[in-house]
Amino acid sequence: MIKIGIVGARGLSVVQAIKAMPDEAKITAMCDLDEGALQHAKDQIGDPDLKLYRIYDDMLEKADIDAVVVSTPMQLHVTQSIAALQAGKHVMCEVTAAVSMDELWWLIEAVEKSGKIYMYAENYCYMPEVQLVRQLVKKGFFGEIYYGEGEYTHDCTSLRTWHGKTGWRSYWQMGTRGSFYPTHSLGPVMQCFDDDRIVSIASFSPGNHNPFGLRNDDLTQTMCQLESGKLVKIRVDTISPRPHAMAYYQIQGTKGCYESQRLGGGPMIALDEDGKPREGCYTWKPLFDYKEYLPERYKSGKGDAAGHGGGDYYIVKDFIEAIKTGVQPELNVYKAAEWTSVALLSQLSVTNNGRLLEVPNFRAGMSWAEKKIKI
Numbered sequence: 001m002i003k004i005g006i007v008g009a010r011g012l013s014v015v016q017a018i019k020a021m022p023d024e025a026k027i028t029a030m031c032d033l034d035e036g037a038l039q040h041a042k043d044q045i046g047d048p049d050l051k052l053y054r055i056y057d058d059m060l061e062k063a064d065i066d067a068v069v070v071s072t073p074m075q076l077h078v079t080q081s082i083a084a085l086q087a088g089k090h091v092m093c094e095v096t097a098a099v100s101m102d103e104l105w106w107l108i109e110a111v112e113k114s115g116k117i118y119m120y121a122e123n124y125c126y127m128p129e130v131q132l133v134r135q136l137v138k139k140g141f142f143g144e145i146y147y148g149e150g151e152y153t154h155d156c157t158s159l160r161t162w163h164g165k166t167g168w169r170s171y172w173q174m175g176t177r178g179s180f181y182p183t184h185s186l187g188p189v190m191q192c193f194d195d196d197r198i199v200s201i202a203s204f205s206p207g208n209h210n211p212f213g214l215r216n217d218d219l220t221q222t223m224c225q226l227e228s229g230k231l232v233k234i235r236v237d238t239i240s241p242r243p244h245a246m247a248y249y250q251i252q253g254t255k256g257c258y259e260s261q262r263l264g265g266g267p268m269i270a271l272d273e274d275g276k277p278r279e280g281c282y283t284w285k286p287l288f289d290y291k292e293y294l295p296e297r298y299k300s301g302k303g304d305a306a307g308h309g310g311g312d313y314y315i316v317k318d319f320i321e322a323i324k325t326g327v328q329p330e331l332n333v334y335k336a337a338e339w340t341s342v343a344l345l346s347q348l349s350v351t352n353n354g355r356l357l358e359v360p361n362f363r364a365g366m367s368w369a370e371k372k373i374k375i
């Protein structure tokens, strides 16, 4: 039985999943500075023995926990993850992984030194639509993938204040330049490129026209060149006045494409299934016409209790599995670092007229000399 402590109220997104695996995991502690959030957690979790803490160090020292789910504001992720690892706990951490490049190096070093599991909670990678596309990619339906696109358009301007005061999002999200929140867009797309990695990025923006005094660009387009030479484009836009479209994706291969439609109608694909190019005569078909190719576990209905078509269940399941087997999950600290570094390098690129910047090759055993930003 894996005993879990949560820090930050958003971590309650794991409650239903953990309740659906009662023999494997249990939430035994909850930490939040806000008394109201703690009371809410107690109601949600419904266990009279749940231990509540306002001070994070107290939870790490006193609670009976094997793992921590870090769900506090972004600027706390690295320090709280490292504190947990140093206390001998496994970590599943919310997005993004860090708010500076130095923090990424600290995090990687702490994970390597601790030998504990670190899982990056990029939940968009677990959405059924994304999982289905990934299976179709693996089976070759799209041929060789050479282009991907992801967009996170989510007008967050109302979240710039919190209980009438300037909130953390005014600083660490909408207060920074560039693609500060890229991984919901990058994660699902990068999973279609196997072991390829991002080697360079360049970011561009149309300027700053928001009436709220937020420092972030109206939106940022970031071009990511992969090691193979293939291309990924992402848009992070949390300011534009428009309806949300937080999980918009495109994949293009030599035999067809996928597009999650922005304006309704559902996700679509267009293929030359008989292997012959259709030469200008492609038509859309609903993606879910191919639902037989969903990963088997998504078809079982076992994860339905936790929402998002099983996605919220299987992200937790993979974390628990990683702890049980001692094998780092697919969404490990190196993926977290690569995808998060796009945000951090994007700040530099967009403030330097779209300058192309190299992305470090995040992997085990990097030397001190390799841990740098190359301008």
Ligand SMILES: NC(=O)c1ccc[n+]([C@@H]2O[C@H](COP(=O)([O-])OP(=O)(O)OC[C@H]3O[C@@H](n4cnc5c(N)ncnc54)[C@H](O)[C@@H]3O)[C@@H](O)[C@H]2O)c1
Binding pocket: 007, 008, 009, 010, 031, 032, 033, 034, 037, 054, 056, 071, 072, 073, 074, 076, 094, 095, 096, 121, 122, 123
């Ligand atoms: N994966 C997703 O889909 C998704 C969605 C929303 C938010 N997020 C991420 O989740 C994180 C939290 O976002 P949110 O919307 O819940 O933020 P929020 O501001 O609504 O809540 C943060 C919570 O953390 C608590 N907190 C702050 N500092 C603390 C500390 N030192 N110790 C203990 N508790 C503390 C606050 O009291 C609050 O309850 C962010 O990193 C955000 O990027 C991810």
